[in-house]
Amino acid sequence: MNSQQSGHPTGEGAHALRFAALLATYMQSANLPVPNAVLRLIQGSLSMTDDQAGWIFTSYLAASAITLPVAQWLAGRYGLKLVYQTALAFFALGLLLATLATTPLEFVGARIIQGLASGVLAPLSMAISMETLALEKRAKFGATWTAIVLFGIVSGPSIGGWVGEHFDWRPIFYISLPLSAYIFLVMALLLKEKKAEQRPSFxxxxxxxxxxxxxxxxxxxxxxxxxxxxxxxxxxxxxxxxxxxxxxxxxxxxxxxxxFLNKRLFDDRNFVLSTVIFFAVGFVLLSTMALTSPMLDEILGYPPDTTGFLTIPRGVGLVGAFLLMGRVPERFDRRGFVAAGVALVVYANWLMLGYSPLMDEWPVAVAGAVQGIGIGVLMPSLTKVAFSTLDPALRPEGTGLFNLSRVYGSTLGVAIVQLFFFNNTQAMHSALVSNLTPYRAAALSVPTSLQALEGLNEMITGQAAFIALIGQFKILLVVMLVVSPLVVFLRKPAAAN
Incomplete structure (x- = not known):
């Protein structure tokens, strides 16, 4: 179905519609990690505890995972334009409520609203963009759309960090309000309503x-x-x-x-194994970001803009490698690139085990860049392998499940590392404090005034948190090591023959 047949505009109108849809794609993906670099400011303003800070990410992810599978059904049942504009309105409402929040519960509620809208906006933005393209251009557009999603994820913290350092944390959400209004206006003027001819089933x-x-x-x-x-x-x-x-x-x-999950999908070995590996990629990518920013911001004391800027090497490596993989000739076997991508991600996670409270910014930048390059090589190669042997009739359902695996991996990954981080911090703090007996304090000339003891406790808490943090990076390393043998069982894609 070309743009004329679907009732969508051609020429400049189609370009404007596609630009607005891609802007919405970037906006919803960037808003997931945008608070990452300003967690300390948000926690201080809302009296949010450390364990509650993890909800900032998990609430958004879990909410988007709920609405993502049902987005296409909603569009077919109630109309693409109506559903899309409604989602945009709810997304803007979530942004506004986040800026007005005065308690952790109110803020998390706003993030849930944003996430619910995001799960609808992402797939429908791609559908709108595809409708504005000629048939022969649609096959390659998926890589462009994915690159924009990834760019949003990796650039969000740097934007939030810069804005938070120079203004406050609330303006990081104000930025998306005029963007939402612009997208809404373009869709209102150019997008034609479209429903399924027959009532869709779900x-x-x-x-x-x-x-x-x-x-x-x-x-x-x-x-x-x-x-x-x-x-x-x-x-x-x-x-x-x-x-x-x-x-x-x-x-x-x-x-x-x-x-809504076709059992025939599980008959294809390449698809199943690739989906499991993709789940691990989602587990590692956002979990790394959720751990790195608190380490820099709260433990090492870096300002928010520096914390945000240190995510740029990962972003440049990821998006750059992803785009370069699009130029690799079809005759090359993608399984080799999958293996190389997994190896690079494992190596990056291993580098993170060497983080130290005495380090400067370079170890974080290098490990982030290596991980970004690894994921940038791995994701398109894995996608190619996953669908190379899958029945074309199953590809629409397969695409949904494949993308959901990354979202579910991110959701559970962030929740698990946050859980173990706080548990291990408490355990390590107790272990360190147990060695500070009165006799040791006297021998080491440790001052016993209340102010000195508070400073000593703060130092011990920081050391315990850093040790616990390294333990969570080890979990991410183990996850990638566990799935790495699956690469051996991938079949040679037909496109590589």
Whole structure:
């Protein structure tokens, strides 16, 4: 279906529509990590505890994971233009509520609204962009769209850091308000309403049970430490919801003839293995960012703009490598690039184990750049391998599941590393303090005034947090090492023959 057949404008109108859709793609992806470099400012302003800070990311990710699978159905049922503009309005509402928040709960609620809208905007922005292109140009457009998503993810913290350092943390959300208004106006003027000719069907039972399991697991991980785990009725209910949701979903997939995950997808070895590796990539990418910024900002005391700028090497490496991979001739076997990408990400995570409180900015910049290059090589190569042997009729569903695996990996990854980070910080703090007996204090001439003891406790807390942080980088290294042997079992893609 070309742009004329679909009722969309051609020429300058099509360019304006595509630009607005791509701007929305960048905006929703950049707003995920944009608070990363100003966490200390947000926490201080809202009296937010360290464990609550993790909700800033997990709430956005989990909310987008809920609406992402149902976005196309909503557009087919109620109309692409209506659903898209509604999502834009909710996204702008979430931005506004974030700037008005005075408590952690209000801020997290605003992030949930942003995430719910983001899960709709991302796939529909791509659909709108594709509609404005001729058929022969659509195949290569997916790489452009993915590059914009990645650029948003890696550039968001640098923007937030600069704005937060020179103004405040609230203006980082104001930036997207005029962008949302511009996109809304372009869509209102140029986008033609489009609904499915027949009322679309959707597996709400499968979607609902999977969502129940995922959200229950997310809540369990986020709130377990605060509520003393299974001593809390809420945590027990969330654990029950998680087990029940995933159990019902598994039974549904195995017994139902039609559901929103086609069982034939799991017959393709390349697709299944690539999806698992892609899950690990999502687990590592955003989790690294969620750990690095607090390390620089809170433990090492870097200003927000420096914290944000240190994400640039990762972004340049990732987007640059991703774009260069698009120029690799088709005759080259992509499995070699997958192996190289995995090796580079593993090496980058290994470099992160050498972080020290005495280091300068260079180790962070180098490790980030290496990881960015590795992921930039890995993602397009993995996509090529995943779909090279898949039945073309299954590719639309496969694309949805493949992208969801990265989102789910990011959601669980951030929650897990945040959980273990705070647990290990407390354990390490206790271990360090246990060695500070009165006799040791006297021998080491440690001052015992209240002010001196507060300073000593702050120093010990910083050391405990840094040791715990290195432990979380080790988790990310292990995740990539666990999935790395899967590369050996990938079949040679047909395109490489």
């Amino acid at each position: 597996d709400f039972f499968g979607f609902g049970t999977f969502t129940l399991g995922l959200i229950s697991l997310q809540m369990l991980l986020d709130r377990g430490e605060r509520l003393d785990w299974f001593a809390s009725t809420e945590i027990c209910l969330e654990a029950l919801g998680c087990a029940l949701g995933f159990y019902l979903f598994a039974v549904h997939v195995l017994t139902a003839k039609v559901h």
